[in-house]
Amino acid sequence: MPPRKAIAGTNLEQAKSHNRRVVIEAIRTNGALSRAAIARLTALSTQTISNIVEELEREQLLRAQATLKGARGQPAVPYSINPDGGYSIGLQLDHQLAVGVITDLSGTVRARIERPVDRPTPAQAMPLLAAIAGDLMRKFRFDRGRLLGIGMAMPGPFDVEGMTSVGPTALPGWQDFPVAEELQRLTGIPVTVENDATAAAIGERLYGVARNLGSFVYLFIGTGLGAGLFLDGHLYKGSRHNAGEIGHMIVKPGGLECGCGKRGCLERYVSLRAAYECLEIPDPDHASPELLQALLANGDSLEAWVVQAIDPLRQAINMLELALDPETVVLGGFMPVGVIELLASRLDPLYLSVSSTSARTVPRVLVGAAGKDTSVLGAAALPIFSETNPQFDVLQKPHSA
Amino acid sequence: MPPRKAIAGTNLEQAKSHNRRVVIEAIRTNGALSRAAIARLTALSTQTISNIVEELEREQLLRAQATLKGARGQPAVPYSINPDGGYSIGLQLDHQLAVGVITDLSGTVRARIERPVDRPTPAQAMPLLAAIAGDLMRKFRFDRGRLLGIGMAMPGPFDVEGMTSVGPTALPGWQDFPVAEELQRLTGIPVTVENDATAAAIGERLYGVARNLGSFVYLFIGTGLGAGLFLDGHLYKGSRHNAGEIGHMIVKPGGLECGCGKRGCLERYVSLRAAYECLEIPDPDHASPELLQALLANGDSLEAWVVQAIDPLRQAINMLELALDPETVVLGGFMPVGVIELLASRLDPLYLSVSSTSARTVPRVLVGAAGKDTSVLGAAALPIFSETNPQFDVLQKPHSA
């Protein structure tokens, strides 16, 4: 047996790549910064920063703003991210809808397309997704050299026997299907695939309420329920890419039966599907989140479900806080924002946990900023994140083929 | 407001430090390796490795072994970790016992001391711990320049209002007490403090059953219950150093009352304390784990507790698997090894989770290798780990004061 591949070493080239990312990240989280300010922030020398900034400006990733007068000394030239320095395509596939967007580096949507689907199989979905990507690029024209990649979000979990394709919250027929490879083959563009919760987490981290945070959990309430984990500045995906699939954690032993074979799973209480069933909405397979929004407007018609859902949700938050000690828990997903806000307002009092400390700068629970498009926007953020975020991987020399 | 400190950049010095760690880690996980083999494993050039190995050998961290003949070409000189290249002091404080060890780089215990305590306050414990450290160094003499530091393990959580000092499983009076600083002041040696579960996890990762793993969870069953999280090659401690405090997650809504104010917390079922209470052992504050070992030998006297504990334990494992998708879950703690093994044998069938896949190389649950000294050994491993493990932090230039 050959020795297992170890953590790789690094060299100047990798180091530079890291430093470039560090510069971008500093500006992204702080807003426009002068070279001198970046140097202070990153502990690098002003000369190094000057070189890197010059290079990034030449590549149009950064752009200079008006000089900042009013202070002593030579006036500083602040640099900010150039939105048109790069573009990204985000795709999202769910039970009833396929959505695609093009965003620029600032996360602004420059084109958007949606198409209805009905619990699609891979054979149905792949050509459709490729077509959406193509249509998006016809709709919004830009220098193809500036396209960073395609990010795709879809419901997890991936490749779990007896779990991926079971029950009403999973998409059928996707077990073992190599989504990223296939889509990459069809489009000729590099593709990253993540589950919707993870994608949403990245979106909130790059552009939303989690912009400055080092560790947080995104609780994605969709057809089912999942968590996106951002820990110590890194996305955590798990050893088999399935971290955060907490929809099937048990919150009520002996409770409602679940498609996974257990009883009392979290997503039997907190999910769109659970809401539809609890509220006895006909044909839950084809119900839409807007229906809940409508009910919300209509007095307390949601109450029956909220009462059932709120304590399981509290338990889930409590468990995540205890297990991961995040700076905050962000709530979002396909559930309409109004409903999310209703749930959030009903959470008080949260259970005691390690998050129960007065030395907090962020509330224990936040509502996500991106609304119903969270996961497409997050999907589009994936390539941007992987190209610009400082990560441990970057410092490691790639093993040659 | 000054801009928040960003992720720092890197330079040659940091890069070298990383590469040194990479070399050590490669040998640690693979056993003795020749320079050429290290180069292949780390993707660095043979020349670079040659330089680093030479340096590490000069510092006595590595030592050459007999050349390896029998193959073609010039025979390789394998290098292995020199156990006497460094030493570490591990301290462990619990309700009834303070233990200290000196280990060498290979994790072998070279001296051990234990002293009884009774739910000690900081004022009582700090001088005692300092004294243990001093006595250890009188007992086993070595070059003080080779002492990497003191690692200390104690029950968490840290600094949580209404949680740290509440209930029979927490140590009273430690809220806000700066343990590491104080012990460092008393001994003049750098000190790292972690909760016992985290320490144990590091121990298993360096020397135990988790030696080669990138992501695993250590479930520490002690007076209470906690988890140590090792994710993607890094220790995850949480934003306030309290990750893994899952003893207070709810496994039975409306179940047994807990000191934290909730009902049905995990550690009310799975912990030494829970076992003592369930088995109606008199004076649980001063009972000892050996008592359970004795009961175990005595037929099925533990059965009443095992029946109560096993499903909450299953739930906890299920939740951890779903949330973190680790390669495995390691079971250990102060609970006697025999009892841990009994629990492990009773876990089957585990609940369905993302870990339920046939493509596994490691069982879903393992019993820790270190036995009852897990957390002291883990504590001693802390300074070794932080000095030798490749980590993201290492690449970041420290901000000057």
Added chain:
DNA sequence: ATATAATTAAATCAACTTGATTTGTTTTCT
């Protein structure tokens, strides 16, 4: 005028890489 802060330029330095060379075996050929 002077102090101050930002930026730039040139020279220096540390660590990795490259390519050629040396070394000590094993294998193959005569």
Added chain:
DNA sequence: AGAAAACAAATCAAGTTGATTTAATTATAT
């Protein structure tokens, strides 16, 4: 059996890269 060839490991020396240092320059406020 002895010599030559093949081979892999290790070393040497020169070259490259990118961060740092030092010194100078610039633009502003006091």
